[in-house]
Amino acid sequence: MTAINQPPAWVADAIFYQVFPDRFARSSGAPTQPYLEAWDAPPTNRGYKGGDLWGVIERLDWIAELGCNAIYFNPIFQSASNHRYHTHDYFRVDPLLGGDEAFDALMAACRERELRIVLDGVFNHASRGFFQFNDLLETGEASPWRDWFHINTFPVEAYGRDDEAATSYAAWWGIPALPKFNTENSQAREFLMTVGEHWIDRGIDGWRLDVPEEISTEGFWEEFRTRVRHKNQDAYLVGEIWGDAGGWTVPGTRFDGTMNYLLTGAILSFAGARSIDWDLAGKLNYPLSAADADGFAEAIRHLGAIYPFETQLAHLNLLGSHDTARVLSILGGDVKALELASLLQFTLPGAPSIYYGDEIGLLGGHDPGSRAGFPWDMEEVWNHELLDTIRSLTALRNSHPVLRGGALQVVATASSLVVFERSLGEDRVLVAVNTGEPASNANFEMTATTSETLWGAGGITFDGGSVRIAMAPRSGAVWKISG
Structure with a gap:
């Protein structure tokens, strides 16, 4: 519920x-x-x-x-x-x-x-063919539906020049086909x-x-x-x-x-x-x-x-x-x-x-x-x-539920490279995207010791509480991390 x-x-x-x-x-x-x-x-x-x-x-x-x-x-x-x-x-x-x-x-x-x-x-908004508005076009001020719309003048002009319709009634963006x-x-x-x-x-x-x-x-x-x-x-x-x-x-x-x-x-x-x-x-x-x-x-x-x-x-x-x-x-x-x-x-x-x-x-x-x-x-x-x-x-x-419901944190940026973490309970993933032509690296502090590549390709290494990401030009990767 x-x-x-x-x-x-x-x-x-x-x-x-x-x-x-x-x-x-x-x-x-x-x-x-x-x-x-x-x-x-x-x-x-x-x-x-x-x-x-x-x-x-x-x-x-x-x-x-x-x-x-x-x-x-x-x-x-x-x-x-x-x-x-x-x-x-x-x-x-x-x-x-x-x-x-x-x-x-x-x-x-x-x-x-x-x-x-x-x-x-x-x-x-509706349309000129919407029944209640069409009744208004046919019967004018006698229409039971006249207050369903914003009518400025009678008779209502819906199919003449656009400028006539625009002053006759309110329409979305002034488009006569769309009475508001x-x-x-x-x-x-x-x-x-x-x-x-x-x-x-x-x-x-x-x-x-x-x-x-x-x-x-x-x-x-x-x-x-x-x-x-x-x-x-x-x-x-x-x-x-x-x-x-x-x-x-x-x-x-x-x-x-x-x-x-x-x-x-x-x-x-x-x-x-x-x-x-x-x-x-x-x-x-x-x-x-x-x-x-x-x-x-x-x-x-x-x-x-x-x-x-x-x-x-x-x-x-x-x-x-x-x-x-x-x-x-x-x-x-x-x-x-x-x-x-x-x-x-x-x-x-x-x-x-x-x-x-x-x-x-x-x-x-x-x-x-x-x-x-x-x-x-x-x-x-x-x-x-x-x-x-x-x-x-x-x-x-x-x-991977972590990609659907996990918390988000950007952990590193370097020129055209961004790295962010998604985490949900014990599940953690890193996503790295390098949109630039040159290869790019990023170093940041994070508690992790092992990784498993889930998508794409890139380099990831761990060294005593720090992580190094190395990405080829115009590439992306997703890793599951732990430790």
Whole structure:
């Protein structure tokens, strides 16, 4: 039983796989829809490629064999957009994804494989096709739903010029397709609460909450947490907050963790210091810089000061997502930098999350470039060496509880080399990552006498209470230590 102000224990043991449903897999048995984009054609903002939940079911073994035990889905509810952040019906799975029948089959198949499911919840805004807003468009001031939204003028202009719509009603970022809910209205608020409860009742394991900072209604997220956790005491709530989320995760009254973009920035700044594509980096919503080991260590200490350790364990630690360019593209195509970044991702506190296709080295710029179809039938474009590395890292993390729940301490830095310890009871591991071109050494005091290499390669020696680490250029290693 998990206390309501504590993150669910299972999250620290999770490795997530993020699925963008329209682009992950198209079922071999699904009816052919007209006007679909070619699966391997460059993605567009409006086009559908026809991925569906039946296709996800057919590829669940890929996710499980990769070493993941949880899936984070981008929105799956009925919507007139390929990304489905424009929700039409919060209680119905989009028919293009296979509808509720496919969802029920997906849940059953995931339970067989012990895969947990987290859905994307978009509760700040709906869409022009959302029934209550559509009624407002049709009936104007007579609509019973007018107070569900922030209406400035009548008649409501939703399909004219964007500047007309922007003055007619409040919308997320002024985008007419995304009318903002009035969460001060008790009926609208209750509606959103029941959505949260409904899908927990349907068996999901948690919610990723889209743009939660946009909802300023006092007590909204506290009530949401209370009601969702009443339905399932182990439900996970993670907020999309790009910056410091300490006030949103402490003292455990709103979210368990955040999409940890600050850690993303720290990892990529260190691992990719020599290869970052600064044109792509300039369009990101988190900071990137060329960081040495001292800069990386300071970033890790800063995050440790913001969040209690139990919160750190509940963060969603990602390198890429649907909202960024592909991580390998951000790193300028530098596969070694991505491998070292992944080593850090999988050995630091928090639940790693793999954005579909990153494991095979997909490239792409910002939206829509980062949302291409997974090239299932084009293995020749896969980076198999990278895939093997990711599989080895998931196996490492899954095999060693100390990497999932152990305390963290940075023990040494030297130019481009960082060394940190994870410890849990009697179990201790050292992780060393050298992101630089020259070989690098570090000496530090530590009580240990023996080691066993768990991953990678490097030199480690012990001498009367001191440890010496010697790392080849651009390399990483993990050792179990004792004594």
